[in-house]
Every structure is written in C-alpha cells, then in structure tokens.
Amino acid sequence: MTADAATEPGVGGRLAHQLRHQLPLLVWLVVVWNLLWGTWSWANLLGGIVVALAVTWLLPLPPVVGGTRVRPLGLLVFLGSFLVDLVSSGAQVAWQTVRPSGIDRSAIIRVQLRTDSDLLLTILAESVTLVPGSMVLDLDRDRSVLVLHVLHVRDEADVERQRASVLVQEERVVRAFGTADEIAALSRAPGEPFPAVERRTP
Amino acid sequence: MTVAYWLAYGLLGGGALLALIRLGLGPSLLDRVVATDTLLVIIAAGLAVHAGLARDPTLVPVLVVVSLLAFVGSVSVARYIGGMLLRSGDGGQDVGLPQAAEERAGQVGEADR
Amino acid sequence: MNDVETLGDVVAVAFLLLGALLCLTAGIGLLRFPDVLTRMHAGTKPQVLGVLLIMVGAAIRLQGWSATWMLLLVALFQMLTAPVSAHMVSRVAYRRRHVRRDRLLVDEQRSTGKDRVYRGDEPADAPPEEPGPALAESLREDREDREDRGDGVR
Structure with a gap:
C-alpha cells in the first residue's frame, strides 16, 4: 500500500469491480491461448493470463450488463x-x-x-x-x-x-x-x- | 482410400471453381465479398481434409489463420461500403456506387409482368 | 499408415466427404441464386455445417490432442464469427437495395423502413453526427409509422 492508494480509496475498489466484470472474458482468453498452444502446462497458463490482462487493458470492452446464469x-x-x-x-x-x-x-x-x-x-x-x-x-x-x-x-x-x-x-x-x-x-x-x-x- | 482422396478433392475443387466463377461474374462488390468468403472457407476445408486424410497435423495452425482472415476481410469491406452509405442520401448512387443489378433486374421483371 | 482400418476411420472419412459435398453445394448455390441475400444463404450456410463435419472428421483421424484442440478452436471461431460477418454484409446489401423485390414473397421491413437517420453500418445506439435534427427526424418517422399502421389496421 503506497500513500497514493491510501488517499484514493476508490482505485482499488474500482479495479476489483472491473476485474470481476471482465473475469469471463479473461477466462475465455486464457482458454483460447491454451487451445492455440495445444498443450496444457503451467507456463502456458501464466503466459495466457499475462496476454489476457494485456489484451483487456489495451483493448477494453464494455461489460455485459445484467449478467447471466446457465441452466x-x-x-x-x-x-x-x-x-x-x-x-x-x-x-x-x-x-x-x-x-x-x-x-x-x-x-x-x-x-x-x-x-x-x-x-x-x-x-x-x-x-x-x-x-x-x-x-x-x-x-x-x-x-x-x-x-x-x-x-x-x-x-x-x-x-x-x-x-x-x-x-x-x-x-x-x-x-x-x-x-x-x-x-x-x-x-x-x-x-x-x-x-x-x-x-x-x- | 485413393477413391476417397480424389472424391473429396474433386468436390472441394468444384466448389472452389464455382465460387471463383461468381467472383469473376460479380456483378456487385458484395457478391464478390460473399464469393471470397466462401472461397476462403473452402480452402480452409481443403486444408482440414488434407490434414485428416494424410494424418498430417502440420497445416492445422494455418487453418486458424485462414478462418479468421475470412472474417476480417468481409467485415472490413462491409464497413467500407457502410461508411459510404452514411454520406449518401439514397442507396449510395450519389456517392459513386453503381445502381444495384438486382434492382435493375427487378424493374425489368416488373415491367414484363 | 494412410489406410482406413477401424470403424472410426470410416466415420471420419464419411464426415470429410459429406463436408466436401456441402462445400460443393455452396458453390452451386452461389452461382444459381438470384441476389446477394440468397447467395449469402448458399455461401455461408452449408459451410457452417460443412466445416463442423470436416473438423470432426479431421479430429477423429488426427488422434493427437494438440491438433484436436486447435480444430475445436477453429470450429468455435467459425461459429462465433460467421453470423457476425453474414449480418454485416447482409445489412449493407439490404440498404444498398441488392434485393430482387420481384422474388420476395413478403417484405415487412419495407413498409416501416423509412429510416433516414441510420442508414450505414453504424450500431443503432451510436450517437448521430447532428443529434438535434436526427432526433426530430427519428421521432417524426416513428409518428408516421404509427399513423401508417393505424391506417392499415383500421
């Protein structure tokens, strides 16, 4: 925790909120990354997470409103x-x-x-x-x-x-x-x- | 096995040839877009058929690229024409797009009736 | 190695041939059908099914998980992207009037389709370039539509 984060309490909350809304997209991107490599390994998983974060950060999409449940x-x-x-x-x-x-x-x-x-x-x-x-x-x-x-x-x-x-x-x-x-x-x-x-x- | 090989490539080649004829005939840009899209998917299908029949997985990554390329191509042309339509008052003829061949044929059909 | 040995191989080759046949019908339809919209049905439709069949056939034949995952990915991309591109092209085709009106049985869009505000490929909720006049125009269209329909029903 730095001093900046303490003076702006909204930042952490907003980030968590954003992360929760983007989670399905992140999971999908990681899955695609692993499917592209064709094999499952920890290195692929970590690489996928890094790529997914970079993609969602560089090319943000509006979140899907309303949410869904799958029956x-x-x-x-x-x-x-x-x-x-x-x-x-x-x-x-x-x-x-x-x-x-x-x-x-x-x-x-x-x-x-x-x-x-x-x-x-x-x-x-x-x-x-x-x-x-x-x-x-x-x-x-x-x-x-x-x-x-x-x-x-x-x-x-x-x-x-x-x-x-x-x-x-x-x-x-x-x-x-x-x-x-x-x-x-x-x-x-x-x-x-x-x-x-x-x-x-x- | 050889029969299946030749049959599959014959069918795919026939489809690709017909798509190429439509690509040449047109008459409109959108017809050509549809034909190109179809052609690319047939090429992707041909790569997959080769991979399946020869049990050769080296071409599979190419398949991913080709299948995405078809999408990007047709969407960008559709957006291009859509952008021209934005500046147009009627169906695009005042910004330089030709009259739709279908409309002309339809008018002829109406007149004949 | 390239021989057909098991039942799985027979099924796989049948799938591959069926998919190839669907690609041929796509080509035939592309050549025979009268306008852009019907040609799109021919061009993109048997191919969704055809590509799926071919991917399944190839996945059975290849027997390696790496290739299977990638083929699954191709099939998924195809299923996700084919409707999007088909929709964008068909929407522009309709607005460019690439439609054989004399071959249509019913056109329910035309009777209410006096949309002069949105005519390109922009999403319906995109902000218009001149919001004031566009809004007034849109409201007037809605009113005209309602009057038209009232006349038609009663």
Whole structure:
C-alpha cells in the first residue's frame, strides 16, 4: 500500500469491480491461448493470463450488463435442438441449391421478441443466423424486433411457421441462459401483441 | 482410400471453381465479398481434409489463420461500403456506387409482368 | 499408415466427404441464386455445417490432442464469427437495395423502413453526427409509422 492508494480509496475498489466484470472474458482468453498452444502446462497458463490482462487493458470492452446464469438442463435442450436444426435445415438448403427447380421466393419478416436483454438477443441472433435458411438482417433494439431474411417460402403459412420457429428458439435461449424474471416475461408477453405491420406483396 | 482422396478433392475443387466463377461474374462488390468468403472457407476445408486424410497435423495452425482472415476481410469491406452509405442520401448512387443489378433486374421483371 | 482400418476411420472419412459435398453445394448455390441475400444463404450456410463435419472428421483421424484442440478452436471461431460477418454484409446489401423485390414473397421491413437517420453500418445506439435534427427526424418517422399502421389496421 503506497500513500497514493491510501488517499484514493476508490482505485482499488474500482479495479476489483472491473476485474470481476471482465473475469469471463479473461477466462475465455486464457482458454483460447491454451487451445492455440495445444498443450496444457503451467507456463502456458501464466503466459495466457499475462496476454489476457494485456489484451483487456489495451483493448477494453464494455461489460455485459445484467449478467447471466446457465441452466444445465435448458442448455442441453438448447444445444440439442440447435444441432438438430443445423443438420436438418442444412440438408434442406443443400437440397434446394441442387434440385432442378431451385428456390422459389424468399421473404423478409419482422419478429416481435419478448426478451429485452443484450446478451440473450445476441445469443438468439447468432443461433438464428447459424441455422441455414434464415439470416438476421437487422435488430431494432428499442422495440426488440428481429428482422430476418428467410430462404424459400411458398406461402403465408410458411412465413408464419418461420416466425413461430424463431419464437420457439427464443424460448429455448431464455430457458438456457435467462434469469427468472426473463423466463416469466416469456409467458406474459403474448398479452401485448405487436401491432400488425402492413404487408406488401409484390 | 485413393477413391476417397480424389472424391473429396474433386468436390472441394468444384466448389472452389464455382465460387471463383461468381467472383469473376460479380456483378456487385458484395457478391464478390460473399464469393471470397466462401472461397476462403473452402480452402480452409481443403486444408482440414488434407490434414485428416494424410494424418498430417502440420497445416492445422494455418487453418486458424485462414478462418479468421475470412472474417476480417468481409467485415472490413462491409464497413467500407457502410461508411459510404452514411454520406449518401439514397442507396449510395450519389456517392459513386453503381445502381444495384438486382434492382435493375427487378424493374425489368416488373415491367414484363 | 494412410489406410482406413477401424470403424472410426470410416466415420471420419464419411464426415470429410459429406463436408466436401456441402462445400460443393455452396458453390452451386452461389452461382444459381438470384441476389446477394440468397447467395449469402448458399455461401455461408452449408459451410457452417460443412466445416463442423470436416473438423470432426479431421479430429477423429488426427488422434493427437494438440491438433484436436486447435480444430475445436477453429470450429468455435467459425461459429462465433460467421453470423457476425453474414449480418454485416447482409445489412449493407439490404440498404444498398441488392434485393430482387420481384422474388420476395413478403417484405415487412419495407413498409416501416423509412429510416433516414441510420442508414450505414453504424450500431443503432451510436450517437448521430447532428443529434438535434436526427432526433426530430427519428421521432417524426416513428409518428408516421404509427399513423401508417393505424391506417392499415383500421
């Protein structure tokens, strides 16, 4: 303890606070460093910690607000259904590219979501984009509206099916990573319907 | 084994060739970005297939670099065009970007109907 | 050494071939599809699955932990970065109007998409260059949207 630190009691507290918020990032960077080396050793671990500290100090990121909790069962359901989706939609898109008739029409749809958390929306958008056949064009953060481009829809029923599948995916994400409040919001929100947007069919 | 070898490289080579044709045809910058991205991922896949079939792990670190390079490339071009759009009033034509080929084709399609 | 000996090898080679096939379909889709957005589906999508299959196949064949970890890292990077770049390119493509409108069944974004304040690739919460006029413009757009929707519904 130096005299400077004693006159500024906030510094230590702020540093600890910052360190706690950056901890997941630090752990992730250390893991990446060790994976890059390919072997686990104390030298790699120490080197990883030094590199992770340097990276977070030189290139600071805003902390993820709200925090998260991981529910093992929900995570398992999320990962399992994500893998099934990935394989089945991948096969479908691959078939659409090679079949003689090709694709018919695509659509751009807006989906009103029920969660209002940066982290959950990010996970949802990433998983929706990773699943073949749907891609996130835009996200209206204020209104929690996801704008999607979906490949090959034949009629309005297909559009509604895509919208419903995104909402199911949202539920899985929230049940895997959300807090109790956010899970409660999931069942409450259909009471507040999104005003119907004008359809424009060319 | 040799059959698997040739089959895998044939499939990957075909994919890379088609991506190269799209890269040449364009018509827009973004088409080329998508084609380049695909090409780089196919190259990464080819390196991994070689590593797997020949049981040769020397190329695996190259794989990490190639997979990150594809990301950095497409993001920087997207940001570049996005920056041009910021200064533009309509879809970018007043700052020198050409009219989107898709829009032209769409107008022709509408007129034909 | 290069022979297929066990069941694991057979599975691994099948995975590698399947992944290679998906890369070929990516190329075909890139050539056949009509506009940038659909081409992006073709270009990036079978590849997420294709790359995963190839990584799993290669990891089974390589049998060394060092290489396996690195392949896992490549797969993780791919899963994290592919959506980000796809989103950025597709967003710019939509705003540059690289869309075949006549091939769209529904475009729900267009009816409310009169956004004149944010039109580049900036995040939606980035401070506008001229905050006052931008805010007024944005509020006016919201009001127009609401009126439009009111007309449409009732």
